[in-house]
Amino acid sequence: MGCCFSKKSKRKSPEKEDLTATVETTTGNAVPLGNSTDEAPKQYSWDKREKVDPKDYMLTGLKDATVGRLPGKLNGQQFVIQECENCNIFVFDHSATITIDDCVNCRIVLGPVKGSVFFRDCKDIKCVVACQQFRTRDCKKMDVFLCCATQPIIESSTGMKFACFQYYYPELAFHFKDAGLSIFNNNWSNIHDFTPVSEQNNWSLLPETSSVLDFVPAPDTESDFKSVRVSADPARSIVPLTKGGRRKDSEESCLFVFFAGEYTTANARKMIDEATAKGFVLIQTKEVSMRPEDVKRVFQNNADDLVEWISKGPVIALELSGDGVVEACNNIAKEVFSGTKIFVSDNKNTSARDVDNFFNFADMQMGL
Numbered sequence: 001m002g003c004c005f006s007k008k009s010k011r012k013s014p015e016k017e018d019l020t021a022t023v024e025t026t027t028g029n030a031v032p033l034g035n036s037t038d039e040a041p042k043q044y045s046w047d048k049r050e051k052v053d054p055k056d057y058m059l060t061g062l063k064d065a066t067v068g069r070l071p072g073k074l075n076g077q078q079f080v081i082q083e084c085e086n087c088n089i090f091v092f093d094h095s096a097t098i099t100i101d102d103c104v105n106c107r108i109v110l111g112p113v114k115g116s117v118f119f120r121d122c123k124d125i126k127c128v129v130a131c132q133q134f135r136t137r138d139c140k141k142m143d144v145f146l147c148c149a150t151q152p153i154i155e156s157s158t159g160m161k162f163a164c165f166q167y168y169y170p171e172l173a174f175h176f177k178d179a180g181l182s183i184f185n186n187n188w189s190n191i192h193d194f195t196p197v198s199e200q201n202n203w204s205l206l207p208e209t210s211s212v213l214d215f216v217p218a219p220d221t222e223s224d225f226k227s228v229r230v231s232a233d234p235a236r237s238i239v240p241l242t243k244g245g246r247r248k249d250s251e252e253s254c255l256f257v258f259f260a261g262e263y264t265t266a267n268a269r270k271m272i273d274e275a276t277a278k279g280f281v282l283i284q285t286k287e288v289s290m291r292p293e294d295v296k297r298v299f300q301n302n303a304d305d306l307v308e309w310i311s312k313g314p315v316i317a318l319e320l321s322g323d324g325v326v327e328a329c330n331n332i333a334k335e336v337f338s339g340t341k342i343f344v345s346d347n348k349n350t351s352a353r354d355v356d357n358f359f360n361f362a363d364m365q366m367g368l
Helices: 172-178 266-279 292-313 325-337 352-363
Strands: 002-007 059-060 067-069 079-082 088-091 099-101 103-118 122-136 140-148 151-157 158-164 203-205 255-258 280-290 316-320 340-347
Touching: 002 103, 103 172, 122 255, 122 280, 122 340, 255 266, 255 325, 255 352, 266 280, 266 325, 280 352, 292 340, 316 352, 340 352
Parallel strands: 059 079, 067 088, 079 099, 088 103, 099 103, 103 122, 122 140, 122 151, 140 158, 158 203
Antiparallel strands: 002 340, 255 316, 255 340, 280 316
């Protein structure tokens, strides 16, 4: 079977900070009785807290402008974009949530978002988005290069087109980590239309040849963001480029799984490079934790060798496709990853079952 190797209700500004605080008492010598009765003023935590200006966390009412935030400016705060027209918007930082309301004809790049990205009442938007949850409502004509940990949802929206996230800037890997997102959990093509219309398709996939910079140009040399080194080369993208729900060109697929270790992410990226250089296609990826009973169900006859490895952390799985991919993956495993704990399908007649067993489990585990 396999072989193992060692609007409606819109939020127009960020939520106010909780002003609950504890009183901090001053230390020092007590004032003797009979002396001055003046007491040192009590200090509250909000007295010392840096004042937050809501305007720093929103863009509103802009037209024909290049705007956004440089790395380090948001640091996990929530952000609001509203009523912008014909703008280039670059948010090169991680954030908690982002809402985009009533925007028209804008190009938008959003750094990793720990929670949700919600577009409402927007039209003619081209964007690059990485988030935990993605949702649109009452939107028209959006082209989205997406990395989404959960199933993207569209509601009362038409003309929606999606492609796999392809983007790089130097701080992006750190921002993914700060936002708690895995580069391997990307459901960009698994769209749920909350309000489908009979005999009408409200969404589709962009052509595989689509280039991000043809939709969302890099910051121009005159803007405040010229210092950010942006690349949309799929080979440099932080998120692996996957085929997703597009039709496979070959019926042969192979499951390749890395068990947790110091270099798991780097090894997975190297495997993708090795396989794609040989002409094989990356269909999907997942990073997920497993329990002993999961290992036995997914890997069956090979489970005994693998159970002890899942306690070290999540596994990273790849589905690779192409004629001859199973033999090629086994050769790569022996030549490149001989000292690494992995699972790789060893029989092309049963490799499809390996793929289904793992990714069906992973989707159930992640609630997809």
